[in-house]
Amino acid sequence: MDISSQSISRTHLLWRGMLAISPLSFAVIPWGLLAGSYAIDIGLTPIEAQALSAILFAGAAQLVATGMFDAQVGLWTMLLTTFFITSRHFLYSVSMREKISPLPLRWRLPLGFLLTDELFAVCGHQSKKEFEPWYALGAGLSFYLVWNLASLVGIVAGRQIPNLDQWGLEFAVAATFIAIVIPTIKNIPILVAVVVALVASVLLSYWQIEGSLIIASLLAMVAGYLCEKAGMDNSSSSQTLKSEEGA
Incomplete structure (x- = not known):
């Protein structure tokens, strides 16, 4: 070129x-x-x-x-x-x-x-x-x-x-x-994180808790992680059951 x-x-x-x-x-x-x-x-x-x-x-x-x-x-x-x-x-x-x-x-x-x-x-x-x-x-x-x-x-x-x-x-x-x-919401864990962040930030602000946005962000990240981990565990359990049935 x-x-x-x-x-x-x-x-x-x-x-x-x-x-x-x-x-x-x-x-x-x-x-x-x-x-x-x-x-x-x-x-x-x-x-x-x-x-x-x-x-x-x-x-x-x-x-x-x-x-x-x-x-x-x-x-x-x-x-x-x-x-x-x-x-x-x-x-x-x-x-x-x-x-x-x-x-x-x-x-x-x-x-x-x-x-x-x-x-x-x-x-x-x-x-x-x-x-x-x-x-x-x-x-x-x-x-x-x-x-x-x-x-x-x-x-x-x-x-x-x-x-x-x-x-x-x-x-x-x-x-x-x-x-x-909004465009980044492509799976359940992300949706859970967004909803938790939204609800937590509104409630914490309403209750006048200092650092409400930071706390809401942390709660959202933990909720998204736990949801994703639960999905991965369910997926691995399903694969294990299928392999056992096949055996």
Whole structure:
């Protein structure tokens, strides 16, 4: 393959990645507007507010961090909270390790930085043969640009339109995660984990228990694991019975 063909192939993969993640990119725009405007409302400068999106690049963590900053929470409490909120990215990286670890460092660093819930939803299900770095780069980089542009618009609007955070834009957070989670429900253990997470998070929040989301996440993972293990045990028991009957 000559250089021009390689360039066309890479460009094609970049565009494919951008198109694949575009529905999630559009869905996250209200979320970015909220993050930018909220940062301005609590007193951050436009540069500081934009730096949150450009450097931290984590929607849920940004909103929580800005809220805790507004409440004048201590630095270590803020760091610990954001650590737990973003700890799911560790699971994403472990899941995609087999695909990304063989790549050189110049690929691993940017893809690691761009790895979000949305990028994992697009590339996480791909096998090692299906995974293309240029495709992932196109998806992750386009999402990064949309998020920062939306944050910038929110910053500008936040200075012009007061109380933009009261317009109900926070629903975009729930809508985005619903769009990510629903397509992944392909078997009973995943369905059980989703239902347990939903019910537990609502009940724990209603009972005003601190760390309700973290507790709900742990309960969901345990429930999904136990359900999957029970299914595997039943399957192995059935195979044993069949082999005994055949004997």
